[in-house]
Amino acid sequence: MSPPSKRVCILGSGNWGSTAARIVGANVAKLADFDDTVNFWVHEELVDGRKLTDIINAEHENVKYLPGHKLPDNVIAMPDATEAVKDATHIIIVIPHQFLQHLLETVHGKILPSARAISLIKGIGISDQGMTTMTQIIHRALAIPVSSLSGANIANEIAEEKYCETTIGCQDPDEAIVWRSLFNTPYFQVNCVADVIGVEFCGALKNVVAVGAGFIDGLGLGNNTKAAIIRIGFLEMRRLAMHIAGASIQESTFMESCGLADVITTCYGGRNRRLAEYFVRTGKPMPQLERELLNGQKLQGYLTAGEVYSYIDSCGITDHFPLLTNIYQICYENMPPHTIFAGLNVDFSRDTQVPSPAL
């Protein structure tokens, strides 16, 4: 038997990265063509005076970001990202998007030319020029194929091995099978689609809809109202995706876990919904809530709402996105929360009538 030819590295050890390490660590141990060891890059920090990498390697638990859940013994924490990626054929990138650029500069030139990556990062950049996704940024920096993974995946519930689904976007069908073998478990069901960007787009845009859902909760409205906002938000997301990147996105991706299911999950759980609820109940501006409740971290849905509005406004197509426009105006222009309903009776059967982008 030939020795295993493949090796996994996970870059990022937060809540979601540690959850991914549990799944992938258990899977590689059963895959003959993968080395058993998973290199797990951990941004070094001290926890009660001990190095976090030492704690993870001694106790097999990320006591800071995923307490209460053991990591497999074959997941080895390493403080040096260049060391971690050195021999990796499969690189899983799962860090907050604001740290991505620095990480890419660190590992640039240190990876195998034949390596490939998958991004578990939530986030997208939208400007007047169109959009930039995390896989695009990674691909430009490292010049390797990059896939995406996103779904209705609240990390703690997965760590508890509660059944859910996820979506992998991967252009190459053979590679998709390999990525699926790393992630699929009986409780974490992977569907693959050949639409890298569509998967990422869903993962970012759903946060804006969740802000809208949080406004509904803050207003004390009920299930009917929230379902209406989810439905309209989902259709506006899909309409926007097809408008920005219709040529490179498959509409069917929106019916996968990364689309429909993630919108629903995020509108009932998660911090975008929660902060938006506080925003309505307290009347405090969003940046103040970010300081008070997120240690100054930016709320993804709030950020993306601003970028989306700037894009649709510059294209002159805000009329086709009344909900996304209303959410923006409530977040940024002091419109009262109940104005979220203004002009929502738009006809979604005429999606093709949104003027095409000038770009």
Add this chain to the structure above:
Amino acid sequence: MSPPSKRVCILGSGNWGSTAARIVGANVAKLADFDDTVNFWVHEELVDGRKLTDIINAEHENVKYLPGHKLPDNVIAMPDATEAVKDATHIIIVIPHQFLQHLLETVHGKILPSARAISLIKGIGISDQGMTTMTQIIHRALAIPVSSLSGANIANEIAEEKYCETTIGCQDPDEAIVWRSLFNTPYFQVNCVADVIGVEFCGALKNVVAVGAGFIDGLGLGNNTKAAIIRIGFLEMRRLAMHIAGASIQESTFMESCGLADVITTCYGGRNRRLAEYFVRTGKPMPQLERELLNGQKLQGYLTAGEVYSYIDSCGITDHFPLLTNIYQICYENMPPHTIFAGLNVDFSRDTQVPSPAL
């Protein structure tokens, strides 16, 4: 000015019928071509020794089925259905489906030949022979055009005037405008589609998915899991509808409030979800829970789950509907609730591969 040529009758005065009466009563008062009076047929009963029709006409409140919400003064309760329909041009039928046949026999021959009806009844009959909807039953009995109305519409939330949407299925575009004018309000937004049966199908099938969602709650699982069940359930509903009646149903109807939004609402609120949760937590059989919690009334989702299974089993296509099959087996064949996840990883991109019905 010519006198108003149109007149509304509402047949049914339960929770949903009384809510509809609030909306329609307020709207006709503003519509020049409608007589101000709304005939409101109330199945007579005594409440604290007084006739319910007398209470409604004196106090303008259905104290039994929609307490706490005033009805407009122009809604006139009548105990005799034949009297109520006599001059009506627009008949709104909103009674539990098990009473429909008797009501139709009562009013048969008593309505205007030029009248038209709309069904707000939830329910559908599925047998080996295909399906029969409420509008089909009404049309066969009365030989008038029949439309349908369904959506994410928990009645009490609408009575509280919390924003929501609904869908009217109406073949004739001019008639759709009239029905919309009767129901649309700033808090109750009506979209019209030319798909009477699709709207009804969604309203009935979503209850089976809600039973599945209730099992998830009973098992103590989380948001990810529930979102997965809602997504798969929604896709199996659509797949089944296209299989049974693809020629007469529009797939796009599933993205309307009657489809996507109603599935979500019903999976988070409503009694189908609730009884299914009890079913798992208590281990009691469903008929016992119906006796204990619904005064022996049948649970719609439980009933429909049985009919659906009988249909897909007779067609030999259960493999294409793993979730609907699992829900059936848990309800009727003592399979344990956690088996709901068995074989759910079906590929929904190949919907056309479900064998066509032999019928």
